[in-house]
Amino acid sequence: MKRAAFGHIGFPILLLIPQIAIIGIFFYWPAGYAVHSSFFLQDPFGFTSTYVGMDNYTRLATSSNYLDAAKFTLIFTILVTFFALAIALLLAVKADKVIRGAKSYRTLLMWVYAIAPPVAGLMGVMLFDQSRGNITQLLGMMGIEYRLGVNYWDTASAMISVSIWKQIPVNFIFFLSGLQAIPRSVREAAMIDNRSGTARFWDITFPLLAPTGFFLLIINITYSLFDTFGIVDTIVKSEPGNNPMTLVYRVFVDGFRGGDLGGSSAQSVVLMVLVLVLTIVQFRFLERRIHYT
Amino acid sequence: MAQVTLNAVRKIYPNGVEALEPCSFTINDGELAVLVGPSGCGKSTLLRMVAGLEEISEGDLSIGDRIVNDVDPADRNIAMVFQNYALYPHMSVAQNMGYGLKNRGMSKAEIRAKVREASDMLNLTEFLDRRPSQLSGGQRQRVAMGRAIVREPDLFLFDEPLSNLDAKLRNQMRIEIRALQRRLATTAMYVTHDQIEAMTMADRIIVLNDGKIEQIGTPNEIYEHPASTFVASFMGAPPMNLLQGIAGGGKVTLGSDQDVLHTGTEGNDGPVQAGIRPEDVWPDPQGDLAFDVDIIEELGALRLLHGRVAGQDFSVAVPKDKEATTGLMQLSVKPGAVHLFDADTGRRL
Amino acid sequence: MADITETGVQTATATNTATNTATAAAPTRPKKRIKWETVGDHAVLIAGALLMLVPVYMILASSTHEDILIHREGLQFFFGDDGLENYNAALFEYGGFTNSVNGVTMLVNSMILGFGFAIGKIVVGMMAAYAIVYFRLRFATFAFWMIFTTLLLPLEVRILPSYEVIQQMNLANTYTGLILPLIASATATFFFRQFFRSIPEELVEAARIDGAGPVKFFIDILVPLSRTMIAAMFIIMFVFGWNQYLWPTLITTDESLFTLVRGIRQIMQAYADGSSTPEYGEAAALAIIAMTPPVLIVIFFQNWFVKGLTESDK
Ligand SMILES: Nc1ncnc2c1ncn2[C@@H]1O[C@H](COP(=O)(O)OP(=O)(O)OP(=O)(O)O)[C@@H](O)[C@H]1O
Ligand SMILES: [Mg+2]
Numbered sequence: 001m002k003r004a005a006f007g008h009i010g011f012p013i014l015l016l017i018p019q020i021a022i023i024g025i026f027f028y029w030p031a032g033y034a035v036h037s038s039f040f041l042q043d044p045f046g047f048t049s050t051y052v053g054m055d056n057y058t059r060l061a062t063s064s065n066y067l068d069a070a071k072f073t074l075i076f077t078i079l080v081t082f083f084a085l086a087i088a089l090l091l092a093v094k095a096d097k098v099i100r101g102a103k104s105y106r107t108l109l110m111w112v113y114a115i116a117p118p119v120a121g122l123m124g125v126m127l128f129d130q131s132r133g134n135i136t137q138l139l140g141m142m143g144i145e146y147r148l149g150v151n152y153w154d155t156a157s158a159m160i161s162v163s164i165w166k167q168i169p170v171n172f173i174f175f176l177s178g179l180q181a182i183p184r185s186v187r188e189a190a191m192i193d194n195r196s197g198t199a200r201f202w203d204i205t206f207p208l209l210a211p212t213g214f215f216l217l218i219i220n221i222t223y224s225l226f227d228t229f230g231i232v233d234t235i236v237k238s239e240p241g242n243n244p245m246t247l248v249y250r251v252f253v254d255g256f257r258g259g260d261l262g263g264s265s266a267q268s269v270v271l272m273v274l275v276l277v278l279t280i281v282q283f284r285f286l287e288r289r290i291h292y293t
Numbered sequence: 294m295a296q297v298t299l300n301a302v303r304k305i306y307p308n309g310v311e312a313l314e315p316c317s318f319t320i321n322d323g324e325l326a327v328l329v330g331p332s333g334c335g336k337s338t339l340l341r342m343v344a345g346l347e348e349i350s351e352g353d354l355s356i357g358d359r360i361v362n363d364v365d366p367a368d369r370n371i372a373m374v375f376q377n378y379a380l381y382p383h384m385s386v387a388q389n390m391g392y393g394l395k396n397r398g399m400s401k402a403e404i405r406a407k408v409r410e411a412s413d414m415l416n417l418t419e420f421l422d423r424r425p426s427q428l429s430g431g432q433r434q435r436v437a438m439g440r441a442i443v444r445e446p447d448l449f450l451f452d453e454p455l456s457n458l459d460a461k462l463r464n465q466m467r468i469e470i471r472a473l474q475r476r477l478a479t480t481a482m483y484v485t486h487d488q489i490e491a492m493t494m495a496d497r498i499i500v501l502n503d504g505k506i507e508q509i510g511t512p513n514e515i516y517e518h519p520a521s522t523f524v525a526s527f528m529g530a531p532p533m534n535l536l537q538g539i540a541g542g543g544k545v546t547l548g549s550d551q552d553v554l555h556t557g558t559e560g561n562d563g564p565v566q567a568g569i570r571p572e573d574v575w576p577d578p579q580g581d582l583a584f585d586v587d588i589i590e591e592l593g594a595l596r597l598l599h600g601r602v603a604g605q606d607f608s609v610a611v612p613k614d615k616e617a618t619t620g621l622m623q624l625s626v627k628p629g630a631v632h633l634f635d636a637d638t639g640r641r642l
Numbered sequence: 643m644a645d646i647t648e649t650g651v652q653t654a655t656a657t658n659t660a661t662n663t664a665t666a667a668a669p670t671r672p673k674k675r676i677k678w679e680t681v682g683d684h685a686v687l688i689a690g691a692l693l694m695l696v697p698v699y700m701i702l703a704s705s706t707h708e709d710i711l712i713h714r715e716g717l718q719f720f721f722g723d724d725g726l727e728n729y730n731a732a733l734f735e736y737g738g739f740t741n742s743v744n745g746v747t748m749l750v751n752s753m754i755l756g757f758g759f760a761i762g763k764i765v766v767g768m769m770a771a772y773a774i775v776y777f778r779l780r781f782a783t784f785a786f787w788m789i790f791t792t793l794l795l796p797l798e799v800r801i802l803p804s805y806e807v808i809q810q811m812n813l814a815n816t817y818t819g820l821i822l823p824l825i826a827s828a829t830a831t832f833f834f835r836q837f838f839r840s841i842p843e844e845l846v847e848a849a850r851i852d853g854a855g856p857v858k859f860f861i862d863i864l865v866p867l868s869r870t871m872i873a874a875m876f877i878i879m880f881v882f883g884w885n886q887y888l889w890p891t892l893i894t895t896d897e898s899l900f901t902l903v904r905g906i907r908q909i910m911q912a913y914a915d916g917s918s919t920p921e922y923g924e925a926a927a928l929a930i931i932a933m934t935p936p937v938l939i940v941i942f943f944q945n946w947f948v949k950g951l952t953e954s955d956k
Binding site: 005006007008009011012013015016018019020022023025026027029030031033034037087090091094095097098101105106107108109110111112113114115116117118119121122123125126127129132133134136137165168169170173174177197222226227229230233234237248251252255256261264265268271272275276279282 | 679680683684686687690691693694695697698700701704712713714715716717765766767769770772773774775776777778779785788789791792793795796798799800801802803804805806807822823825826827828831846855856857859881884885887888892903906907909910911922925926929932933936937939940941944948951952
Binding site for chain 1: 307341344345346365366367368369371372373375376377378379380381382383392393396440
């Protein structure tokens with residue numbers, strides 16, 4: 001709040017009403033609804049529901065399907081986050097270093113940001129297709145049998161590759177702007193202090209990039225958890241079967257395909273708690289960063 | 294310890310800007326050379342080429358007796374103090390100072406001793422564990438100095454190190470840096486656009502203008518014998534008066550025949566610019582120069598009278614105890630204090 | 643100490659007069675080395691750019707080929723001559739169960755979603771941020787937390803209950819039902835709050851002294867000041883809205899409301915059915931159509947876009 005803030009009462013409330021109303025109706029109501037339904041079991045036709053306490057949650061904890069999805073999500077998130085960050089960091093460091101063509105490289109490396117995840121997924125499906133995919137053929141020439149949609153880890157690797165590909169641009173943009181925010185003179189001082197470019201990177205650049213990296217870590221985790229839905233859905237061709245699945249996809253499958261409102265809601269609640277924890281971590285960090293600047 | 298020699302060193306930036314025309318000079322061992330000039334004249338460019346942060350387009354640069362054109366900055370055994378200090382924000386004061394030493398493979402104990410010694414010298418001991426963000430501007434400046442000192446370099450490079458400090462601190466640090474440099478007897482190049490800093494600190498001053506060296510000389514030479522109208526008006530405050538006139542027959546005629554400067558013209562007859570420092574003239578009813586005063590500026594110890602001589606802008610500095618009023622007065626000129634410059638090129642005649 | 647080798651006046655024209663004992667003693671200087679490091683940097687960057695470019699290029703090239711060729715050989719590297727046909731089919735041929743949707747309809751729907759979402763989000767977000775930053779409200783902290791709890795919780799997490807709520811409100815298969823729930827998060831509000839907080843305090847003080855009330859201050863000063871920020875936010879939000887997938891899939895069953903990205907799902911289902919040769923060429927063309935507008939916007943307005951992205955911290 002500004003020191004010279006306006007003292008009016010009615011006007012700001014008027015300003016806040018649209019935001020509060022939309023959030024109330026489309027965020028808090030569904031969220032509350034999810035929490036509520038997670039304690040009930042609906043009959044398949046949706047006419048009656050009975051209070052079952054924590055049953056939906058215990059059901060999750062013992063469901064091998066759910067635990068498989070959780071395990072896969074963990075591996076998926078770790079791999080996507082790690083590689084998307086590492087590749088983007090490498091590219092950003094190089095793009096920051098070159099003088100000639102820096103602007104063109106930036107454009108070339110960031111535009112994929114604008115491609116929708118399912119469109120990326122569609123490209124993945126065509127490239128990795130079991131019989132005609134170009135990458136499948138390439139792997140075949142190297143003697144590797146690749147079967148998308150049949151072999152669990154083959155499908156998973158397609159999902160992971162496409163998800164990494166789609167996320168590199170965002171990370172690249174943030175890393176590049178983080179690098180450019182490091183004062184030139186600090187790097188020059190380091191050049192006088194240390195001959196080795198690699199050592200300078202780890203001693204000076206990397207620590208100074210840590211705030212950006214931490215911020216991106218959270219962004220990438222939420223990306224892996226949620227925004228990859230379109231990629232997962234296209235790669236399994238909307239037919240999950242025995243294919244790998246992320247937790248969000250499981251919410252969708254159990255809720256809309258399985259008609260299990262209670263179970264799906266319980267899964268939503270679990271995810272919400274997870275995200276809330278991330279939000280709090282993120283938020284404290286953001287606030288701290290604001291104070292620095 | 295080392296001398297620095299530039300031999301026809303030139304800088305053309307990739308975008309085609311010639312920031313520095315080929316220039317040559319030598320800075321002697323233990324000397325403090327000040328590079329001075331207006332903004333954008335190429336001071337930083339020159340300094341950064343010496344540091345190795347900027348590639349040398351043409352010519353040779355040597356520090357000590359080796360040519361260092363292609364030597365990595367870290368291997369030139371130099372230390373640099375940046376305008377914004379360029380401290381590593383994530384390291385403590387001690388780590389900041391020790392980083393360069395660590396990279397040379399010095400032992401921890403040795404580093405600690407050296408850091409200790411430098412911080413004692415600079416009164417930084419109590420701040421050794423702090424981060425740069427927890428220090429005042431003056432303290433940060435000291436840390437930057439400390440980082441330079443601990444390396445025991447052959448050459449100190451300073452790029453406007455005091456310009457972010459307030460006036461009082463700037464004066465104090467100016468004296469400290471000068472004393473420190475004398476004590477360590479380390480060769481130094483010091484960039485500033487503040488001519489007072491240049492005059493007070495330098496053993497020798499290098500005046501740059503638009504990528505060219507205008508003059509190299511001791512502060513005294515620069516002040517007494519400015520090589521061009523540019524140097525004359527850039528060095529010295531208030532700046533030297535420059536009057537258009539015609540030289541001939543032992544005098545310079547300014548406008549009408551009554552306004553005449555008597556001075557040796559040494560055969561330079563024709564149009565000239567005559568330079569007179571405001572402190573080299575004084576009000577004198579018997580004087581032969583008519584001065585029309587418009588404004589009186591009080592500077593404390595001095596009083597500046599602004600007006601015109603022969604229809605051209607002119608200023609006179611008088612001690613504060615001399616009375617002064619606006620309106621017409623006569624001026625006397627100190628004998629031998631008229632500098633003559635070429636009317637077109639501005640070069641000293 | 644000040645041992646002056648060049649006494650008197652030295653001028654710029656006398657550039658080669660300096661004593662060069664040192665330089666004369668060492669005439670051979672190593673030739674300028676080729677900077678292998680720089681070559682390596684460019685190699686890495688080019689590899690990265692190709693990694694981004696090639697898959698999309700292959701889709702583009704394939705969108706100009708017959709289905710049967712792609713069915714046999716996979717994506718193509720070179721352009722063919724069925725482009726016109728494929729794009730014509732993708733844009734103008736009616737498809738779907740009810741034959742009520744073609745590419746143009748989907749394009750229009752994507753535009754409506756992109757614009758509606760971006761504008762709605764910016765308007766609502768700016769208003770709320772203004773209220774929070776510039777007014778002394780007793781419940782400001784409460785409002786703040788209520789809004790910012792939503793910051794990272796995407797619609798995907800509460801997808802089923804949101805769907806139920808929309809059903810109950812009879813908003814399924816309407817643009818309102820499509821757009822409003824997507825707006826229900828605080829990213830834009832947070833972004834504008836950050837920006838407003840960075841505007842100097844003196845500005846409000848000056849405006850108040852000049853007699854500007856809150857409405858005038860907002861319209862005459864804050865909005866013009868935020869122009870770049872609004873543009874940046876608009877680009878990000880437009881792309882975000884355009885690329886929505888899950889929510890449109892659920893909430894629009896009426897094919898005349900399909901967006902392009904939603905249309906991709908239909909392709910995939912045809913693909914999965916495997917009944918006849920899928921229309922690969924047309925699918926590739928549709929994918930290209932679906933990505934072109936947001937890609938162009940991001941490329942052309944990349945400075946704003948990057949600024950918006952990095953300054954908002956999302
Ligand atoms: N990286 C660069 N690329 C192109 N031109 C440059 C570059 N750096 C500096 N210049 C130009 O070279 C000239 C000299 O710049 P330099 O930084 O040396 O000036 P300076 O004397 O240090 O000025 P100041 O007192 O403002 O620091 C200027 O005209 C500047 O615009
Ligand atoms: Mg400079």
